Structure formats: structure tokens, C-alpha cells
Amino acid sequence: MNWLHRFHLGDRPVAAVGWLDVERGSSLVNRCLGALLRLPRAGAHQQLQVRIADTDGLERWHRRIGGRRLDSRQRRVGNVLVEYAGPVELRMRMEVTDDRLTLTPLGGALRIGRMKIPLPTVVAPHTAAVATSTDDGFEVEVRIWVPLVGLLIAYRGHVCEEVAVDG
Numbered sequence: 001m002n003w004l005h006r007f008h009l010g011d012r013p014v015a016a017v018g019w020l021d022v023e024r025g026s027s028l029v030n031r032c033l034g035a036l037l038r039l040p041r042a043g044a045h046q047q048l049q050v051r052i053a054d055t056d057g058l059e060r061w062h063r064r065i066g067g068r069r070l071d072s073r074q075r076r077v078g079n080v081l082v083e084y085a086g087p088v089e090l091r092m093r094m095e096v097t098d099d100r101l102t103l104t105p106l107g108g109a110l111r112i113g114r115m116k117i118p119l120p121t122v123v124a125p126h127t128a129a130v131a132t133s134t135d136d137g138f139e140v141e142v143r144i145w146v147p148l149v150g151l152l153i154a155y156r157g158h159v160c161e162e163v164a165v166d167g
Contacts, residue, residue: 003161004133007052008101009076016050018137020065020157029149037086039153040065048157065155080106083127087111090127099133122148136160 007014024034024042040046046066053060063070072085076094081103083090089111092103108124110117129142137160144152 015162018159025151
């Protein structure tokens with residue numbers, strides 16, 4: 001199993017580092033939503049740290065992009081990835097090959113306690129992502145948007161396994 005597969009499909013804790021170029025939507029609505037969601041700021045070559053821990057099939061993703069924390073939880077159900085970020089649930093189709101993982105949007109919902117309210121396509125956040133293996137990790141490209149308001153955030157960059165240094 002290559003590192004791309006262990007990172008995205010494994011069942012053990014993973015730590016990674018890298019860099020991302022981050023773009024944010026520029027309209028007033030997009031900027032307000034980005035601030036409300038505490039999304040990373042726009043900027044080139046921002047430092048990335050990722051920690052993933054699996055607890056009974058629910059992965060906890062802890063990301064730090066340019067100093068801003070971005071946490072979520074993920075669960076895989078067959079070829080569907082469900083990501084939970086606060087009260088928002090995103091569903092994405094996952095396609096995996098030897099050297100690539102692709103996510104395409106399927107829909108979203110708002111979760112309030114045990115209640116799940118499906119969101120109409122025009123107001124549901126959509127995520128599309130591609131991760132492609134390289135010799136020392138993988139390249140990643142992610143785009144998150146809401147059809148009614150446009151781009152919330154997009155980022156692309158390089159991710160590699162964090163190597164512990166004995167000291």
C-alpha cells in the first residue's frame with residue numbers, strides 16, 4: 001500500500017507536513033462565510049500540518065494551514081466519503097486508483113443533534129478533490145464552493161509523511 005493509500009484509506013494514525021497555495025472567494029458573502037467558518041487565509045506556500053486518528057471507523061482530521069486550525073471528522077461507507085465539519089455534513093463519491101484518489105460532490109446536509117436536514121444543491125457546500133502520488137508523498141488539489149455564492153476556498157500543494165526526529 002503506497003503512502004497516498006495509507007494516508008487516505010488506512011486505519012492507523014497518520015501525521016503529515018507540507019505546503020499549500022490557498023485561494024479564497026472574493027465577494028463580500030464569500031469573505032463573511034470564510035471568516036465565520038474560520039477558513040485559512042489566502043496566500044502562497046503556507047505551511048501545512050495534518051494529524052489523522054481513527055476511532056471505530058470515524059477519522060478525526062486535525063489540519064493546521066498557515067497557522068489556522070481546520071478540523072473535521074470523516075467516515076467511509078463503501079465508495080462514499082462523509083465529512084462532518086461542525087453542523088455540516090458533506091457526501092462525496094470516492095474513486096481510488098493505484099496513484100490517485102478523486103472526490104466528487106454528492107450532496108450535503110445540516111445536522112442539529114440527531115436531526116439531519118438535507119440541503120438543496122444550490123446552498124449545500126460542495127467539495128471536489130484530487131490527490132496524486134509522487135515519489136515523496138502526494139500532490140493535492142481541493143476546491144470547496146456553494147453554488148449560490150461561489151468559491152469558499154481552494155488549495156493545492158504537496159503533502160509528505162512527517163518523519164519523527166530523535167533528539
